[in-house]
Amino acid sequence: MSWDALVESARTAVVWLLSAASVPVLVYFVVINTSYLVVITLAALEFRSQARRRDAAVAALGGPLTPGVSLIVPAYNEEAGIVTSVKALLSLRYPHHEVVVVDDGSGDATLSRLVEAFDLVEIPRDIPRDVPVQAAVRSVHVPRDGRTRLVVVSKENSGRSEAVNLGINAATEPLVAMIDADSILEPDALLRVTQPFTNDPTRMVATGGTIRAANGSRVVSGRVVRVELPRGWLPRVQVVEYFRAFLLGRTGWSRFGGLILISGAFGLFRRDVLVEVGGLDHTSIGEDFELVMRIHRHLRDQKRDYRVQFVPEPVSWTEVPATFRVLRSQRRRWHRGLWETLWAYRGMLLRPRYGRIGMVALPYYWLFELLAPLLEAFGIIVVPVALLLGVINIPFAIMFLLLAYGYAIFVTLCALAVEEWAFHRHERWRDLAMIVLASVVENVGYRQLTVIWRLEGWWASLRNKKQVWGVMTRSGFDEASP
Incomplete structure (x- = not known):
């Protein structure tokens, strides 16, 4: 085939694609961005209503009716920061909480660092098997002083999900919070995230808190004391993403009554409900999403009145990927988990018995979360080619x-x-200007890369490629002097 014939064939194919898909794709972009505006508006309304009762409500918390909380911290090769993290969790402003660290067969000095720092002693404690766990428990340790509410369980390596499930079994409080070992909670985070349980103790089954990027911020003794922007543009763009997705997106869905995703980095659940549904699914790569969906299905099938709520105030700070390699692995895993969970719970889609979850939230996630990279890929590929071919x-x-x-x-x-109006966390105008610039940078190069990575994760799942969690390489927080 001659070059001219090849070009003409390509031109014909592109013209057909444009005529068939251009209008639907344009409508899709209008609808998806408008839906984001609707969610942001709902979030703003929620912020306004919460602001009226925020300070008084927190001041009233901490009394005898405050429910106890078990903080579960799965840890694998966390020797560098595990002691600082546990000390920070133990010192949270909360009247009745314990910290349960589950060492997932670490190959470094994670366990020995904890033993030394907290003067731990091994005890002959039998941990119940309320939630199935396959890996064997090696040892259980508690502080020698008998006062510090810390339990450290060492088990054979079998992954984060089983570590959390073992922590659920070891927990002694009615509420269970899942916390990543490298996350930083604000001092009153537990007071705020438990407030919905205090206000509605019979119906509330799960709450989630905001996840924010800590890269570049000033950290002292496991606390973020000054919010600053990261130095690199890659984490800066993720700061913008986290505003939109974690803070505003989930707040809006929560107000609507359609929250189906609580981050595994900071989620609070009733322990009895976790036991009912069997804890985390260790075979799922989207374990946090899958857990919340399973809770919704279980309670809806039983026709129980319940609530799942997102609370924007309690912040968990985490380090976001600073390299393209790590970010690619994360986004591939996220989209694969999204696809596999949506497919596993496809029976809930457009089923009136599942209320707003089945009739609104799930269709939205199918159309505007799962399929979004496919349609964006159309624009990324077809429009430039069409311009070249005239x-x-x-x-x-x-x-x-x-x-x-x-x-x-x-x-x-x-x-x-909306975020700045509600929380005003950035003190410098320069930081706000950089955030605005990052919102532009996000759409030039970064967004197109994430489209490719998300499609890679989806394709890997469709080919039934072995699930790999991947390694989140972290540079660590720069601990400043007090």
């Missing part, structure tokens, strides 16, 4: 860019405005 006019290309990316930038700026 089969698309410039006004149409400009309209596509405005609707796909210009509208997205506007939505992100609205999200940033």
Whole structure:
């Protein structure tokens, strides 16, 4: 085939694609960005209603009716920061909480560091098997002083999910919080995240807190004392993502009554409900999403009145990926977990018995979360090719860019405005200017890369490729002097 014939064939194919898909794709971008605006508006309304009762409610907490909390910390090769993390968790402002560290067969000095720092002694304690756990328990340790509410369980290596499940079995309090070993909780985080359980103790089954990027912030003794932006643009863009997705997105869905995802890095659950549903599924790569979906299905099938709520105030700080390699692994895993969980619970889709979860939340996640990279890939590939072949006019290309990316930038700026109005965490105008610039950078290069990575994760699942959790390489927090 001659070059001219090849070009003509390509031109014909692109023209057909444009005629068939251009209008649906443009409508899709308008609808998805408008839906983000709706969610942001719901979040703003929730912030406003919570602000009226925030300080008084927190001041009233901590009394005899405050439910006890077990903080479960799965740890694998965390020797560098595990002692600082546990000390910070033990010193949280909360009247009745314990810390349960589950050492998942670490190959470093995680366990010995804990033994030395807290003067731990091994005890002959039998841990119940309320939630199935396959790995064997090696030892159980508690502080010698008999006062510090810390339990350290060492087990054979079998993954994070089983470590959390073992922690659920070892927990003695009615509420269970799952905390990553490298996360930093704000001092009153537990007071705030347990408030819904205090207000509605019979119906509330789970709450989630905000996850924010700590890269670049000032950290003293396991506490974020000054919020600052990261130095690199890659983590800066993720700061913007976390505003939109974790803080505003989930707050909006929570107000609507359709919250189906609580981050495994900071979620609080009733222990009895976790036992009912069998804890985390160790075969799922989207374990946190899958757990919340299983809770919804279980309680809806039983026709029980319950609530799942997101609380924007209790913040858990985490280090986001600073390299493209680690970020790629994370986003591939996230999208694979999204697909596998949505597919596993496809029987809930558009089923009235599952209420807003089945009729609104799940269709939204199918259309605007799962399928989004496919349609964005259309624009990334077809529109530039069409311009090169001369089969698309410039006004149409400009309209596509405005609707796909210009509208997205506007939505992100609205999200940033709402976040700053509600919490005002950035003290310097320079930081706000950098965040605005990062919202633009997100749509030029970064967003296109995440589209590719998400499709890779989806394709790996469709090919039934072995699940690999991957390694989150962290540079660690820069601990400043007090």
